Amino acid sequence: MVGGRARLHLISQPVSDAAYDLVIIGGNAGGLSMAMSVGRSGSQRVRILEERSAVAFPELVGEHQLDVGYGESVDSIDVDGSDVVVTTSKHVYRTRAVVVAARIAAPSLAPPTKTTSSERVLIGSLPEYPADEDILVIGQTDCAVELTASLAAAGARVVLAGGGMDPTKLSSAAESTVHRLEKERLATLLYRSVPEQITDVDGYPMAFFADRRTPDLQFDHVVFAPARASVSPAAVGLTAAAASSAKVWFLDDAKPDAFPDIGIAPAPSHAERRRGFTSVIEDLRQEHYNATITYFEPTHSDLWVLRVKPDHGDVSHLPGQYASLGLGYWEERIDDAEDEHLDERWDKLIRRSYSISSRMWDEHGYLTGDLSADQLEFYIVLVPPTEANVPGLTPRLACKRPGDRIYLGPKVAGRYTLASVTDPASTLLFFATGTGEAPHNAMVVELLRKGHHGPIVSAVSVRQWADLGYIEKHRRLEARHPNYHYLAMPTREADVPKRYIQDLITAGFLAEQFGIALDPASTQVFLCGNPSMIGLPHGDADGVSGDLKFPEVTGVVELLANLGFTLDHRKIRGNIHVEEYW
Numbered sequence: 001m002v003g004g005r006a007r008l009h010l011i012s013q014p015v016s017d018a019a020y021d022l023v024i025i026g027g028n029a030g031g032l033s034m035a036m037s038v039g040r041s042g043s044q045r046v047r048i049l050e051e052r053s054a055v056a057f058p059e060l061v062g063e064h065q066l067d068v069g070y071g072e073s074v075d076s077i078d079v080d081g082s083d084v085v086v087t088t089s090k091h092v093y094r095t096r097a098v099v100v101a102a103r104i105a106a107p108s109l110a111p112p113t114k115t116t117s118s119e120r121v122l123i124g125s126l127p128e129y130p131a132d133e134d135i136l137v138i139g140q141t142d143c144a145v146e147l148t149a150s151l152a153a154a155g156a157r158v159v160l161a162g163g164g165m166d167p168t169k170l171s172s173a174a175e176s177t178v179h180r181l182e183k184e185r186l187a188t189l190l191y192r193s194v195p196e197q198i199t200d201v202d203g204y205p206m207a208f209f210a211d212r213r214t215p216d217l218q219f220d221h222v223v224f225a226p227a228r229a230s231v232s233p234a235a236v237g238l239t240a241a242a243a244s245s246a247k248v249w250f251l252d253d254a255k256p257d258a259f260p261d262i263g264i265a266p267a268p269s270h271a272e273r274r275r276g277f278t279s280v281i282e283d284l285r286q287e288h289y290n291a292t293i294t295y296f297e298p299t300h301s302d303l304w305v306l307r308v309k310p311d312h313g314d315v316s317h318l319p320g321q322y323a324s325l326g327l328g329y330w331e332e333r334i335d336d337a338e339d340e341h342l343d344e345r346w347d348k349l350i351r352r353s354y355s356i357s358s359r360m361w362d363e364h365g366y367l368t369g370d371l372s373a374d375q376l377e378f379y380i381v382l383v384p385p386t387e388a389n390v391p392g393l394t395p396r397l398a399c400k401r402p403g404d405r406i407y408l409g410p411k412v413a414g415r416y417t418l419a420s421v422t423d424p425a426s427t428l429l430f431f432a433t434g435t436g437e438a439p440h441n442a443m444v445v446e447l448l449r450k451g452h453h454g455p456i457v458s459a460v461s462v463r464q465w466a467d468l469g470y471i472e473k474h475r476r477l478e479a480r481h482p483n484y485h486y487l488a489m490p491t492r493e494a495d496v497p498k499r500y501i502q503d504l505i506t507a508g509f510l511a512e513q514f515g516i517a518l519d520p521a522s523t524q525v526f527l528c529g530n531p532s533m534i535g536l537p538h539g540d541a542d543g544v545s546g547d548l549k550f551p552e553v554t555g556v557v558e559l560l561a562n563l564g565f566t567l568d569h570r571k572i573r574g575n576i577h578v579e580e581y582w
Contacts, residue, residue, distance in 0.1 A: 019045070019093065019094050019095070020045045020046065020047050020093060020094070020095035020096065021038070021043045021045040021046060021095065021096050021097070022034075022035075022038055022043070022045070022046045022047075022095060022096065022097050022098070022099060023046075023047050023049060023084070023086050023093050023095040023097075023098050023099075024046065024047070024048045024049065024098075024099045024101055025049050025074055025086075025098065025099070025100045025101060025102050025236060026048075026049070026050065026100065026101035026102030026103065026251075027048050027049075027050030027052070027054075027055030027056060027068060027101075028055075028056045028101060028102070028103060028142065028146065029056050029057065029142035029143075029145060029146055029170070029171040029173045029174040029177075030101045030103070030142060030171050030173075030251045031048055031050075031055075031099070031101030031102075031251070032048070032055060032056060032057060032060055032066070032171075032173040033171035033172040033173040033174075034099055034101060034251070035048050035064070035066050036060070036064050036066070036172060036173060037172070039064055039065070039066070046066075046067060047067050047068075047069060047093060047095070048066060048067065048068045048069065049068075049069045049072045049074060049086070049088060049093075050068055050069065050070055050071075050072065051071065051072060051073040051074075052070070052071070053070055053071060054070070055068060056146045056149065056150075056173070057146075057149055057173055057174075057177045058153075059180075060173055060176070060177075069088070069090065069091070071089075071090070072088040072089055072090050072091070073088060073089045074086060074087070074088050074236045074237060075087045075088060075089065075237050076236075076237030076238075076239065077098055077236055077237055077238045077239065077242045077248055078239045078241060078242050079239070079241045079242050079245045079247070080094070082096075083095065083096070084096070084097060084098050084242060084245065084247050084248060086098060087237075096247070097247050097248070097249075098242075098247065098248045098249075099249060099250075099251060100230065100231065100236055100238075100248070100249070100250045100251065101251045102230075102231045102235075102236070103143075103228040103229060103230055103231065103251075104228065104229060104230075104231050104235075105124050105226045105227075105228060105229075106226060106227040106228060106229050111123060111138075111198075111224045112138075112224070113138065113194070113195055113196065113197065113198055113224075114196070114197045114198070115197070115198040115222075116198060116199050116200045116205070118200050118205060120203075120204060120205050120219075120220065120221045120222065121198060121205055121221070121222045121224075122221060122222070122223045122224070123223075123224045123226055124143075124147075124223075124224065124225065124226040125223070126147065126150060126151060126154075126223065127156075127220070127221045127223075130151050130154045130155065130156040130221070131154055131155035131156060132155060132156070132157070133156050133157065133219075133220035133221060134156075134157045134159075134218075134219045134220050135151050135156045135157070135158050135159070135219055135220060135221045135222070135223060136158075136159050136160075136161060136195075136205075136207055136217070136219045136221070136222045136223070137151065137158060137159070137160045137161070137223045137224075137225060138160075138161045138163070138194060138195065138222065138223070138224050138225065139160075139161075139162070139224065139225025139226075140162045140163055140164055140165035140166075141170070141225060141227070141228070142170055142171050142173075142174040142228075143225040143226065143227075143228050144160060144162070144165075144225035145160070145170060145174040145177055145178055146174070146225075147223055147225050148160045148181065148187050149177050149181065149187075151187075151223075152181055152186040152187050157410075157411060158181075158186070158187040158188070159187070159188045159190065159217070159219075159411055160187055160188070160189050160190065161190045161193055161194045161195060161207070162189060162190060162191045162192070162193075162194070163190075163192070163193065163194025164191075164192065164194075165189075165191050166191075167179070167191075179287055179288065182288070182290070182407070182409075182410075183287070183288065183289070183290040183311075183312075184290065184311075184312045184313070185290055185310055185311075185312050185313040185408065185409070185410035186312075186313075186410060187410060188324070188409050188410050188411035188413075190214060193209050193214040194209070195207035195208055195209050196208060196209065196210045198222055201218060204218050204219065204220060205218070205219055205221070205222045206218045206219075207219065207222065215413075215414065215415065216415075217413060217415075218415075229252075230250040230251065230252050231250075280330075281328075281330050284328055284330055284347055285328070285405050288326075288328060288349055288407055289405035289406055289407050290310060290311050290312060290407060290408060291308045291309060291310040291311060291405070291406050291407065291408035292308070292309050292311075292403065292404070292405055292406070293306055293307070293308055293400055293401070293402055293403065293404045293405075293406055294307045294308065294309045294375055294402055295307035295375075295377075295402060296400060296401050296402050299466065299467070299468075299469035300466050300467075301382075302381060302382040302398075303379075303380075303381050303382070303435075303466075303467060303469055304379075304380055304381075304397075304398075304469075305357070305377065305378070305379055305469055305470075306377070306378055306380065306397075306400075307359075307375045307376065307377045307378075308325065308375060308376050308378065308406060308408050309374055309375040310408045313410060314374075315373065315374065315375065315376050315412065316412070317356055317376075317412040318414075318417045318418070318419075319356075319358070319417065319418055319439065319442035319443040319445070319446040320355070320356075320414060320416045320417045320418065320439040320440075320442060320443050320526075320579075321355075321356055321412050321413060321414035321416070321417060321439075322353045322354055322355045322356060322412070322413065322414045322416075322439070323353070323354065323356060323376055323408060323409055323411075323412045323413075324351050324352065324353045324354070324407075324408070324409030324411075325351070325352060325354055325378065325393070325397070325406060325407065325408060325409070326349040326350060326351040326352075326393070326406070326407030326408075326409070327349065327350055327393060327396045327397060327400075327406060327407065328347070328348065328349055328350070329342060329345045329346050329347070329348055329349075329350060329392065330346055330347060331396040331399070332396065332399050333395040333396055333399070334382070334395050334396075334398040334399050335384070335385060335395050337385035337390045337395065338390070339390055339392055340390060349407055350392040350393045350396070351393075351407070351409065352393050353409075354378045354379075354380060354438070355378075355379075355414075355416075355435075355436075355438040355439035355528065355579065356376050356377065356378065356412070356438070356439065356442060357377045357378055357379040357438035357439070357441045357442060357470075358377060358441045358442040358445050359373075359377055360441060360445050360470065360473045360474075360477070361473060361476065367445050367448060367449045368445060369449070376408070376412075378438065379435045379437070379438040379441070379469060379470070380394060380397065380435060381394070381434060381435050382394045382395065382398050383395075414579075416439060416526070416528070416577060416578070416579040417443075418443055418446060418447065420524060420568065420573065420575075420577065421447070421452070421524060423454070423522075424450075424451060424452045424453055424454060425453060425454040425522075426454045426522050426523065426524060427454050427455045427456075427516055427519070427522055427523040427524070428447065428452070428454065428455070428456045428457070428523075428524055428526070429457050429459070429510075429516075429523065429524070429525045429526070430443065430444065430456075430457065430458040430459065430525075430526045430528075431459050431501045431504070431525065431526070431527050431528075431529075431533070431556060432458070432459070432460045432461070432501075432527075432528050432529045433460070433461045433462070433501070433529030433530040433533050434460075434461075434462055434467065434529060434530070435529075436460075436528035436529025436530070436579070437458065437460045437470070437528070437529075438528075439528055439579060440458050440526065440528065441458075441470055443526065444456060444458055444477070444484065445477075448477065448481050448484060452483075453483055454483065454522075455483055455485070455514060455515075455516050456481075456483060456484045456485070457484075457485045457486075457487060457510065457514060457516065458474065458484075458485070458486050458487065459486075459487035459489060459501060459504060460486075460487070460488060460489060461489045461491060461500055461501050461529075461533070462488070462489070462490050462491070463490060463491055463492045464490050464492055464493055465488070465490050465493055467490070468488050468490070471486070471488055474486035474488075485513075485514055487504075487513075489501070500533070501533050501556055502533070502554065502555070502556060502559060505518065505556065505559045505560065505563075506559060518560070518563055518565075520563065520564040520565045520566070520575055523565075523575065524575045524576075524577065525556070525560060525565065525575065525576050525577065526577045526578075527556055527557070527576065527577065527578045527579070528578070528579040531555075532551070532553050532555060533555055533556060534555050534556055534557060534578055535550055535551050535553065535554060535555010535556060535557045535558050536551075536555070536557055536567075536578065537549055537550045537551075537557065537558070537561075537567075538550075538551075548561075556576075557576055557578070560576055561576075
């Protein structure tokens with residue numbers, strides 16, 4: 001069997017009076033997949049033996065009408081004439097064939113990622129009380145999906161870092177479970193990301209990702225899914241006669257000619273779906289999408305504000321956090337660009353993280369409490385194709401309208417929040433480029449709602465006036481709150497002096513215009529947008545040695561560092577805060 005998938009086609013004529021066509025030992029993903037395949041071929045005489053009180057994915061038992069013997073450990077597997085006899089702690093079974101799907105952890109249990117030893121980092125086991133905890137599962141096999149499903153069922157907030165996981169190479173039971181967990185917003189799947197290091201920060205594991213689109217995340221626990229191997233013949237009491245009967249085989253060793261009367265053929269792959277057929281596209285949308293676009297308002301043709309309402313789960317979040325949106329490669333593009341390797345990707349999702357914005361004002365003229373709303377608002381710009389990059393998501397999102405379906409990731413996350421703001425009289429500066437103002441919109445509204453009375457400035461650099469989707473709402477904020485200032489900075493308009501975010505610091509504009517002094521003792525700065533504007537340093541990973549190398553183009557971080565500001569970085573609490581996933 002390849003990749004954990006198999007389908008059994010049973011010969012119609014009986015070969016013995018055995019009570020079962022097949023007994024499967026082990027209710028894991030592979031065992032369930034085998035039973036589902038045999039069931040689809042028409043046989044109702046399949047029994048799964050599981051020594052625990054539950055199988056890996058309990059919801060599949062009723063859905064596929066699987067016959068499971070719970071709490072049955074296998075004592076022996078022998079032969080009696082043409083039958084295989086399986087003796088368990090509860091019963092004796094006569095069957096035409098046996099598949100041993102049970103697996104054990106491989107001998108090497110060393111984590112594949114550089115990891116600090118901690119009781120909060122586990123290998124192949126689960127925390128005792130996972131409910132309401134943030135837990136990272138690392139792995140790309142059936143085992144990783146099994147652990148993720150168990151944690152989600154226990155009420156944990158789970159992120160599965162697959163690091164190259166291909167759902168089509170999982171067993172069919174694991175693949176269907178992955179889709180269910182995503183659709184019902186019960187787990188976040190990072191198919192291409194895996195942490196390069198797990199480090200203890202303030203007593204909790206912090207996962208540092210090499211992928212620049214995946215920010216460093218802190219969890220209550222990290223669980224590594226170990227590699228697994230088939231159990232030994234001795235573990236199931238396999239006799240020599242049964243081993244030589246060609247009627248007992250282990251899941252990893254399945255062959256098309258395993259039995260003369262039972263053939264094995266690969267399960268149909270997603271590649272067999274016919275690209276472009278309307279019915280197939282509707283099936284894919286039904287399978288993957290879990291939310292509805294309720295509002296889609298273009299600021300202009302390449303810039304939109306949209307809201308998304310999920311089918312399941314809440315959308316509670318902190319101002320400044322982000323969520324992921326996704327559409328299928330099967331959706332139409334607004335441009336004529338061709339996605340690389342589209343044939344291989346056609347039935348898969350494109351995902352990207354976006355900061356959550358804010359409606360700012362409700363229908364009654366009050367500042368919104370978006371944190372408890374049932375929808376999320378996003379501020380998104382169309383990314384045009386270039387020779388070096390053909391974007392996948394925004395050219396498809398541009399074709400959508402209210403009522404259309406979309407994928408919304410389950411985990412609202414991010415450390416770019418107002419957690420550091422404890423003094424209501426402090427000065428707060430929010431600097432952004434383009435749609436980087438989205439998290440700042442939510443932050444500013446939250447601050448003003450809670451009575452922050454120190455100076456607040458939100459400055460946004462764009463090309464043209466038309467690129468300011470929230471400007472009228474900000475003007476209303478200014479009129480109501482004298483301590484708030486919105487500084488729109490278009491760089492390609494004749495009626496406005498060309499000015500960049502860096503100029504606000506070097507030219508003394510903040511002091512001249514608003515009477516704000518850049519004092520590190522009383523000022524915090526939040527940066528989101530173009531990396532060149534931000535100018536993060538290279539060098540010391542912890543930002544504590546002082547031996548930092550800044551980019552050739554001077555960014556805001558370097559200018560502020562020269563004034564005594566410090567970068568808020570992992571273990572170091574600073575007064576410069578940067579959104580990391582841009």
